[in-house]
Amino acid sequence: MSKKGVKQKELLVIEDILGSNKKIAAEIRAKLDARGILTINFMSSPGAGKTTLLEKIADRLKPGYRMAVIEGDIETERDAERIRAKGVPAWQITTGGACHLEAKMVAKILPELPARLDLLFIENVGNLVCPAGYELGERLRCVLLSTPEGEDKPKKYPKAFITSDCLILTKADLIPYLPYDQDKVKKEALELNPRLKIFVTSAVTGQGLDELADFFIARLDRPPHA
Amino acid sequence: MHELSIIASLFEILLQKAGDAKALKITGVKLNVGKLSGVVPQALETAFEAYKKGTIAETARLEIEELPLKVLCQDCGLETFQDSYIFVCPGCRSTSLKIRQGTELSLEKIELEIE
Numbered sequence: 351m352s353k354k355g356v357k358q359k360e361l362l363v364i365e366d367i368l369g370s371n372k373k374i375a376a377e378i379r380a381k382l383d384a385r386g387i388l389t390i391n392f393m394s395s396p397g398a399g400k401t402t403l404l405e406k407i408a409d410r411l412k413p414g415y416r417m418a419v420i421e422g423d424i425e426t427e428r429d430a431e432r433i434r435a436k437g438v439p440a441w442q443i444t445t446g447g448a449c450h451l452e453a454k455m456v457a458k459i460l461p462e463l464p465a466r467l468d469l470l471f472i473e474n475v476g477n478l479v480c481p482a483g484y485e486l487g488e489r490l491r492c493v494l495l496s497t498p499e500g501e502d503k504p505k506k507y508p509k510a511f512i513t514s515d516c517l518i519l520t521k522a523d524l525i526p527y528l529p530y531d532q533d534k535v536k537k538e539a540l541e542l543n544p545r546l547k548i549f550v551t552s553a554v555t556g557q558g559l560d561e562l563a564d565f566f567i568a569r570l571d572r573p574p575h576a
Numbered sequence: 577m578h579e580l581s582i583i584a585s586l587f588e589i590l591l592q593k594a595g596d597a598k599a600l601k602i603t604g605v606k607l608n609v610g611k612l613s614g615v616v617p618q619a620l621e622t623a624f625e626a627y628k629k630g631t632i633a634e635t636a637r638l639e640i641e642e643l644p645l646k647v648l649c650q651d652c653g654l655e656t657f658q659d660s661y662i663f664v665c666p667g668c669r670s671t672s673l674k675i676r677q678g679t680e681l682s683l684e685k686i687e688l689e690i691e
Contacts, residue, residue: 357691358689359597359687359690450578480614544672
């Protein structure tokens with residue numbers, strides 16, 4: 351029912367819908383690289399232990415390396431307060447409902463970062479699905495998976511594992527109490543992504559925490575500050 | 577469920593393109609959604625229907641083409657479709673595979689009414 355003077359037109363576009371997020375992420379990456387800051391994106395389900403792990407890493411990076419944390423949550427300032435209690439600068443982004451952080455949210459924080467900084471951790475909103483689709487300008491992406499979540503998660507939520515550089519298995523101290531097959535989780539995660547570097551950790555016993563902190567320091571490739 | 581924010585990003589592009597073309601209406605939109613895009617096509621459709629109200633795309637039809645995951649073996653050059661999420665080349669057992677298709681989340685085509 352073409353009206354007089356009105357024409358139909360087909361426009362071929364081929365445009366990445368999240369292209370604007372990728373562009374902002376690339377700008378963030380370039381800025382942080384230029385300042386020599388290693389940026390690490392932590393993704394996991396709620397309650398896997400992201401904040402606790404950051405508290406433990408903070409203890410191990412001090413005093414030689416300076417870290418800061420950007421916290422993402424739907425509501426509350428709680429996680430940033432926990433990190434600040436460790437003497438680490440922290441910024442809380444409350445997304446007000448959004449299930450993931452986007453690069454433009456991180457970009458707003460950049461001007462506030464301390465002048466001297468070695469590592470910037472971005473703790474994403476607790477969610478194993480949506481954050482995987484949004485680059486934030488990170489150099490390293492880590493997915494955390496806790497023992498009680500079960501060993502079947504990598505294949506159920508493949509994108510988070512396929513796009514990550516590290517898999518950090520948390521709450522390893524609970525393994526004796528739960529039906530949990532650690533070899534299976536490692537095997538399935540590596541089937542998805544053979545390049546995954548896997549760490550087995552426990553914030554309770556301290557297992558794997560030095561190794562993880564040393565890995566970040568090695569990636570930074572810089573001697574500690576005096 | 578981040579489909580609504582994806583549709584919001586889509587509409588930024590749609591309205592920009594339609595404005596550039598001086599379109600009166602957007603009548604159709606085609607998207608390509610890869611299996612590994614992390615997006616559920618049905619949820620995208622719901623979000624699109626909700627978002628389009630009151631815009632020049634109010635009557636637009638949404639078409640979504642789902643793209644399977646295709647990988648290329650870096651060692652033997654075999655290209656295969658992947659549906660088991662075991663990244664091993666069925667030809668030579670190499671794990672050095674490159675994703676060739678399946679991560680897309682793209683706008684392919686817009687149908688417009690112009691004067």
